[in-house]
Amino acid sequence: MHEIVERMKNKDIRALARAITMVENDHPDKLQLLSDVVSLQKKAVYVGFTGSPGAGKSSLVNRLITHIREEGKTVAVIAVDPTSPFSGGALLGDRVRMNQHFTDDGVYIRSMATRGSLGGLARATKDAIRICDAYGFDVVIVETVGVGQSELDIMKIVDTTAVVLTPNSGDVLQIFKAGIMEIADLFVINKADLHGFGKLKALLKELVMMTSSENHETAIVKTITTENKGIDKLWKKIKEHHEYLYSTEEGEKRRAASQELEVYELIREEIWRDVKQFIESNDYTSKIEANSDPYKLASNLFEKWKKEGGQA
Numbered sequence: 001m002h003e004i005v006e007r008m009k010n011k012d013i014r015a016l017a018r019a020i021t022m023v024e025n026d027h028p029d030k031l032q033l034l035s036d037v038v039s040l041q042k043k044a045v046y047v048g049f050t051g052s053p054g055a056g057k058s059s060l061v062n063r064l065i066t067h068i069r070e071e072g073k074t075v076a077v078i079a080v081d082p083t084s085p086f087s088g089g090a091l092l093g094d095r096v097r098m099n100q101h102f103t104d105d106g107v108y109i110r111s112m113a114t115r116g117s118l119g120g121l122a123r124a125t126k127d128a129i130r131i132c133d134a135y136g137f138d139v140v141i142v143e144t145v146g147v148g149q150s151e152l153d154i155m156k157i158v159d160t161t162a163v164v165l166t167p168n169s170g171d172v173l174q175i176f177k178a179g180i181m182e183i184a185d186l187f188v189i190n191k192a193d194l195h196g197f198g199k200l201k202a203l204l205k206e207l208v209m210m211t212s213s214e215n216h217e218t219a220i221v222k223t224i225t226t227e228n229k230g231i232d233k234l235w236k237k238i239k240e241h242h243e244y245l246y247s248t249e250e251g252e253k254r255r256a257a258s259q260e261l262e263v264y265e266l267i268r269e270e271i272w273r274d275v276k277q278f279i280e281s282n283d284y285t286s287k288i289e290a291n292s293d294p295y296k297l298a299s300n301l302f303e304k305w306k307k308e309g310g311q312a
Contacts, residue, residue, distance in 0.1 A: 001029050001033045004022075005019075008037075008134060008135050011135070023124045023128065024112065030127075037130055037131055038134075040133075040134035040135075042133060042134070043133070043246075044132070044140050045140070045159065045239070045242050046133075046157070047139065047142070047158055047162065048143075048162065049142070049143045049188075050144040050154045050161065050162070050164070052165075052166075056164065056190040057143050058079070059226075060188065060225050061079075061141055062098045062101070065101055066101075067231045067232060067235050068138075069106055073139055074106040074136070075140075075141060076108045076109075077110070078128050078142045079098075079111045079143045080111075081112070081113060081145060108135075108137065110128065112124065125157060129142065129158070142154065156258060159185075159241070159242055161185045161186075162184070162187075166194065167189070167196030167200050185219075186218060186220070186237050186238070186241060187208075188221050189223070190225060192222035192223060192224050192230070193224050201220060201222070204220050216241075279305070
């Protein structure tokens with residue numbers, strides 16, 4: 001683990017890729033690696049893009065990468081793709097749209113398969129962000145798979161969540177449902193040259209008036225990626241929100257809540273791994289019958305683990 005971290009310090013891109021692969025595959029020494037990585041974090045800007053399928057998230061990220069690179073900043077992109085039902089790997093649609101950046105040493109693009117995880121993200125996305133930050137990237141962008149109003153995990157792992165919408169796509173109804181309207185730190189109306197832009201913007205303004213805090217108003221940015229319009233304003237609003245988070249008490253509370261949630265998730269993951277290993281090593285799974293009571297069985301197995309395998 002220490003060797004990989006040292007190589008990352010020396011900007012070895014293969015060590016970066018290896019580290020992310022280890023957390024994806026749940027390597028036994030994953031926690032040690034991540035613990036070493038935390039001390040190297042440089043407080044990169046974490047940005048998440050989410051929205052319905054077809055909203056143009058990948059094209060938007062592609063344009064944003066170019067704009068950020070023109071400022072001399074380095075960028076890592078974690079593109080979470082649907083999982084192949086055959087190989088279990090990521091379907092690399094998002095990376096294809098960003099292929100112009102593949103030869104740029106200041107850009108790193110990594111596709112991650114959801115592998116059955118809900119919420120629009122892969123299970124190891126948070127860890128991958130931390131690793132990219134430790135490597136030294138100035139900006140880490142996460143693009144989720146196309147999500148609906150109930151898949152909101154992106155808000156838990158990035159500083160700024162951009163919800164991408166398009167005119168005349170049904171998004172107007174979606175944004176008023178509980179969930180997706182509440183996670184947006186900024187709204188991006190992409191494909192703003194399409195009919196219906198004015199109506200969508202007006203509805204968003206009403207929404208912002210109802211949901212924005214006293215100290216910060218959710219921004220609305222219009223973009224047309226085919227014409228490279230609005231990208232400069234989008235990046236400006238992202239930086240403004242990042243500055244707001246790291247200079248106010250509200251931002252501090254939000255980061256503390258996110259840290260607490262992550263601690264609980266890590267504990268839950270370690271307990272589950274231990275319980276699963278205990279059940280399988282004692283061959284208790286062979287005693288599970290098709291018509292057995294799953295609630296009683298789960299309770300009995302958990303009690304056995306606490307007495308025999310876990311910490312009582």
